Every structure is written in C-alpha cells, then in structure tokens.
Amino acid sequence: MANVTTPLLANDRRETDPDTDPNDSEDALQGQSRATQTGRSWHMRLRESLLFAWALLATAGVLVLAVWASHQQQTSFDKPAGKRNLIFMVSDGMGPASLSLTRSFRQYTEGLEYGDTLTLDKHFWGSSRTRSSSSLVTDSAAGATAFSCGKKSYNGAISMLPDNTPCGTVLEAAKKSGYKTGLVVTTDITDATPACFASHVDIRSQNDDVAVQEVGNGTLGRVVDLMFGGGRCHFLPSGAAGGCREDDINVVEMAKNEYGWNYIGDRPAFDEFWEGKKEVPLPMLGLFADTDIPFELDRRNMNDVYPSLSEMAKTALRALEKATEGSDQGFFLMIEGSRIDHAGHGNDPAAQVREVLEYDKAFKAVLDFLDESDTPGVLVATSDHETGGLSVSRQVHAEYPQYLWYPAVLANASSSSEHLAHRLHSHIAQTSDNSTDNLKKYINDELIIPGFGIHDASDEELTALASHPEQAQYLFAQMISIRAQIGWSTHGHSAVDVNIYSSGGPGAEAIRGNVENTDVGKYLRNYLNVDVDAVTEELNKNFKSKRNLGMIGYEIAADTTDKVPALSEDHWVVHEELETARSKP
Ligand SMILES: *[C@@H]1O[C@H](CO)[C@@H](O)[C@H](O)[C@H]1NC(C)=O
Ligand SMILES: *[C@@H]1O[C@H](CO)[C@@H](O)[C@H](O)[C@H]1NC(C)=O
Ligand SMILES: *[C@@H]1O[C@H](CO)[C@@H](O)[C@H](O)[C@H]1NC(C)=O
Numbered sequence: 001m002a003n004v005t006t007p008l009l010a011n012d013r014r015e016t017d018p019d020t021d022p023n024d025s026e027d028a029l030q031g032q033s034r035a036t037q038t039g040r041s042w043h044m045r046l047r048e049s050l051l052f053a054w055a056l057l058a059t060a061g062v063l064v065l066a067v068w069a070s071h072q073q074q075t076s077f078d079k080p081a082g083k084r085n086l087i088f089m090v091s092d093g094m095g096p097a098s099l100s101l102t103r104s105f106r107q108y109t110e111g112l113e114y115g116d117t118l119t120l121d122k123h124f125w126g127s128s129r130t131r132s133s134s135s136l137v138t139d140s141a142a143g144a145t146a147f148s149c150g151k152k153s154y155n156g157a158i159s160m161l162p163d164n165t166p167c168g169t170v171l172e173a174a175k176k177s178g179y180k181t182g183l184v185v186t187t188d189i190t191d192a193t194p195a196c197f198a199s200h201v202d203i204r205s206q207n208d209d210v211a212v213q214e215v216g217n218g219t220l221g222r223v224v225d226l227m228f229g230g231g232r233c234h235f236l237p238s239g240a241a242g243g244c245r246e247d248d249i250n251v252v253e254m255a256k257n258e259y260g261w262n263y264i265g266d267r268p269a270f271d272e273f274w275e276g277k278k279e280v281p282l283p284m285l286g287l288f289a290d291t292d293i294p295f296e297l298d299r300r301n302m303n304d305v306y307p308s309l310s311e312m313a314k315t316a317l318r319a320l321e322k323a324t325e326g327s328d329q330g331f332f333l334m335i336e337g338s339r340i341d342h343a344g345h346g347n348d349p350a351a352q353v354r355e356v357l358e359y360d361k362a363f364k365a366v367l368d369f370l371d372e373s374d375t376p377g378v379l380v381a382t383s384d385h386e387t388g389g390l391s392v393s394r395q396v397h398a399e400y401p402q403y404l405w406y407p408a409v410l411a412n413a414s415s416s417s418e419h420l421a422h423r424l425h426s427h428i429a430q431t432s433d434n435s436t437d438n439l440k441k442y443i444n445d446e447l448i449i450p451g452f453g454i455h456d457a458s459d460e461e462l463t464a465l466a467s468h469p470e471q472a473q474y475l476f477a478q479m480i481s482i483r484a485q486i487g488w489s490t491h492g493h494s495a496v497d498v499n500i501y502s503s504g505g506p507g508a509e510a511i512r513g514n515v516e517n518t519d520v521g522k523y524l525r526n527y528l529n530v531d532v533d534a535v536t537e538e539l540n541k542n543f544k545s546k547r548n549l550g551m552i553g554y555e556i557a558a559d560t561t562d563k564v565p566a567l568s569e570d571h572w573v574v575h576e577e578l579e580t581a582r583s584k585p
C-alpha cells in the first residue's frame, strides 16, 4: 500500500501546485471575494457551503475509490476467482546439487547438448529457506507442516504446532470449500509429507494413527478423495499377511465399510484405470506396496508390479478432473517424489538421478495437464529440505583435486545399493556356506558386477561387505560415489536452501526470489482462497492429542541451535579406511 499511496500523494501535490506564481491565484481569490463581499446573501452563502461540501465529498470519494481499487486489485491478484486447480509437488530431499547431477547425467547418457535442461530447470522460480522451529536442519514433518499449515513447527510434527495444538491444513480447508483432494507418493502414504496434509499427530512415527485419520476417522472426518502410494502395511492388522500395525484394526476394511472408499492394491487393478480406460470412482485408495515403492532404478525392472510416480500422477489428475467436471470448484493435489530423500539418506547417486528424472517426468505431466485442461490451474513445486549434503565432485586422491565427476559410473548401475543390500541379506539367510571367501565371491560376481557394472572391486571393499553385511547398503553406495567422484557430507538432512519451481499464475509472484517455506504454504491457501484458520479453530474444539492424554511419552524437540555438544569419537563413523584404500586412480 505504501508504494501505491506515496506516489499518489506526491502526484496530488504536484497537480495542486500551480506552475504560475502562487500569489497570482491568491490575488484572484481575494479579488473575487472582494467583489462578492457586498452582494452576499444567505442564498449565496448556502450555495458556497454546499459547493464546498460537495467538493469535499467528491475528493473523499475519489480517494476512497482509489484505495478500494488498489485493494481490489491486490486481493483479486492474491485470491483469484473462478474454478481452478492447484497441484503442489514436493521433491523430498532434493537440493540444488541434485539438479546439476541429474541434468549432466541426462546430457551424458542421452548425448544431449550442454544447453539441454530438465523440464524443472525451465520453470525455476525461486528458493526456499527451510529451518524448523526446533532446528536449523529440518525434517520432512516440520517441512511439510510449513507447507500444509503455513507455520513453523518442531522436527517430527505432523501438522501440530510447538504448543501441542493441531493446525488446519490447506487440504482440509480445500475439502471444506468443495474442492476435491488427492495425495500421490512413492513412499508410505502415512509418511511425514502426505500425513501433514490429512492428519494431526504429535510425532511422525505414529503411522498407525495417521492411516486411520487419513481414511476419515479423525476430528474432521474424511478430507481426502484420492490416495496413491505405498505403506499398505500400516493399513493391515498386526499378524495379518503384509500387516505392520501394532493393533488389530483392518484400516482397509474400515475405509471401505465406514467411509465409502474404493480400494485397489496392485498394479493390475491400477492398470484398469490407466489412460482413462475406466473412470476412477472416488474416494479411491490405491496402495501398491507394503512399504516403499522401489526406487525408480529398480522399479523399471519390476514394471509389472509397481506403477511409477508419473503414472500415478497422471491417473490422479485425470480422476480429479473428471470428478470436478460439473463442479464450481476444482481440485488440490499433492504429488511427492518421496524417495529422492531416501537415495540421499543412502548416499546413492545412481538411485538419486533416476528418482529426480522420474520426478521431472511427473512435473512435465502436470504441466501438460494444465496446458490441456479447460480449468485454469497452477503448479508449484519445491523441496522440504536437502538430504545427504550432496556435492557434485569429490576429492578422492591425495593429489590436488580433479575438476570432474563421472556420470558414466552412475549410468552403468542397473540396481540401487538398497536393492543389492536386500539381495545380500536374503542370500546370507538362505545360504549354507557363510564363509568370508564365498560371500566375497558372491558379492562380486552376483551383485557388484551385474548390478553396478563395476569390475574393479578391491579386496578391502569386498572384505568390508562380507564382514559387515549389516552396513551393505552404505558400503555399496560408497563404491559408486567414490568411483563417480560424488561427495556426501551426511546420511541425514542439510540446511541448504532448496529450489522452487512453478508454472506461474495468479499471485505466484509472492513466492518469487528467496522466501521462507511457510510463504509457500501461505501461497497455497491464498491461491485456493480457503479458510485454514477456521479449520484450525474447528480442530482445536474437539482435539485430544495422544501426548496430552499421556499415551505417548514424547518430548517435543526444543530449539537445539545453541546447544553445541563436545566432539567425540562417535562423530566419525564414516568408512575412512575404504576412502584411503582407494587413494590411487
Ligand atoms: C474411529 O476410531 C475409533 C477409535 O479407534 C473407533 O472407536 C471408532 O469406531 C471408529 N469409527 C469408525 C466409524 O470406524
Ligand atoms: C561401464 O560398463 C562397461 C561395460 O561393462 C564397461 O566397459 C565400462 O568400463 C563401464 N564404465 C565405467 C565408468 O565403469
Ligand atoms: C548363514 O547365516 C544365516 C543368517 O545368520 C544363518 O541363518 C545360516 O544358518 C548361516 N549358515 C551357515 C552355514 O552358517
């Protein structure tokens, strides 16, 4: 407003200041009053007063109109009218380095020009600061709470605030305003990011509670219309095949019987709806894996078992568009590239590039949808945080660092380190001969050579794997990272700012440049023009958290920023021996 009113007043002043000598007009005024002085009647005085009053009113009116118009312009910009769709994408754990890694990898493997970029690159919008209320390094729960509620909270919070009260989410508010809503992920649908949009629990490990709330047994009833992802085990009772709940509630049955959900549990059932073959009835719950859907790198080899992120996203878009066809309101859909984060935690660059490429493909699918749809819409995409402290080059020799990294190493990997570790573990559980030499031979011939295309595994590497199979995933990933000369600083998250991408659209200027993650959350609700605060109020009327009831003994994380612990040997658990073992090219 200040920007608008200041020049307005300045203009006014300039316009009322006459170019001529101000004394001239004063004289004229005085001359006029002198001339009329004697013949003045009460009629004249009344007429003058009326004119004066009219002039005052007119001026006031013009001012009010001007202020109203500029206000109107602003609010209609922030909160567009008419039917519209909002797609919010989250690349969990994807920092800026992941983009450089993936862009170069793609150019290398597909023989593209230097200038050939990812679809994401073409829609770069800004960057987001990510800290939580309890730490400079956020987790996905606090990160997603910033998006869903537009508020900072503590690491672990699932749309709960530091004062232990629930905060209304953009998805809940959208549902209450008549939008259709959806969640599409590649990890457990009860994991932190999706959970933050449709449930409220004190700490993210309460997956069982999240599942029950997501299908509709929460304070607000059912708020989601479509869910696609993994994590079926949290919907099946303890003891049942594929179940991992601690209680004996069958949440799939509860969803179907109490809340009217349609349920599909595998790829063949999903395929019946592919490319509009059959209309997707809502509400629709699709759970395609017990836990995570495999990394894209591995999933490609199991394409008949699991749908990909972009396939799920396309089917969800089509379903929500169809369901809102005759409605005044559109839909809100959250799509998460969930496992970019997992590849970061595992420090596996070969798995990560394939996750990012698939995310880029899903991003493009959403843009294509927006282009083709008759309903206006906006795509906003960002990350909750970076994972792994990825760096796209690494010093692996004592000599001066080389300025390069090798995408060819990542291109040769056809399995993730996670997948090879699973295979090693099941081999050990089944084999009748666990001798180190036999294990080393199996690891090299059956896993590393075919899985990574690595033909020069060192004896140190094979011995480490055979004697510490419990660390196999990290050890495998390290073999790739070192050869590709890709660096990592942690198996956890980092505090680096993450990128924001967008199709652009009404009000999206609010998240241009460098913004706080909560600004992204506020943009979502503004674009949909929904009342999240009213939902917060409703939630707080009836809400009892397990922590308040003393049912879980969880301490909400205090701000950890100032408490610097002393260094101990435990801080150095990286496998330094292996790195120095490869000190020669
Ligand atoms: C919701 O959950 C509560 C607690 O688990 C249970 O008592 C209730 O029957 C459930 N409601 C429905 C409709 O399933
Ligand atoms: C990739 O695999 C091919 C075929 O096995 C091999 O010749 C090549 O050396 C590998 N490249 C790298 C960088 O490991
Ligand atoms: C190999 O290890 C697995 C798991 O510890 C065990 O079940 C199996 O009996 C072992 N085999 C031998 C020959 O020790």
Ligand SMILES: [Zn+2]
Pocket: 093, 140, 341, 342, 345, 387, 493
């Ligand atoms: Zn993570």
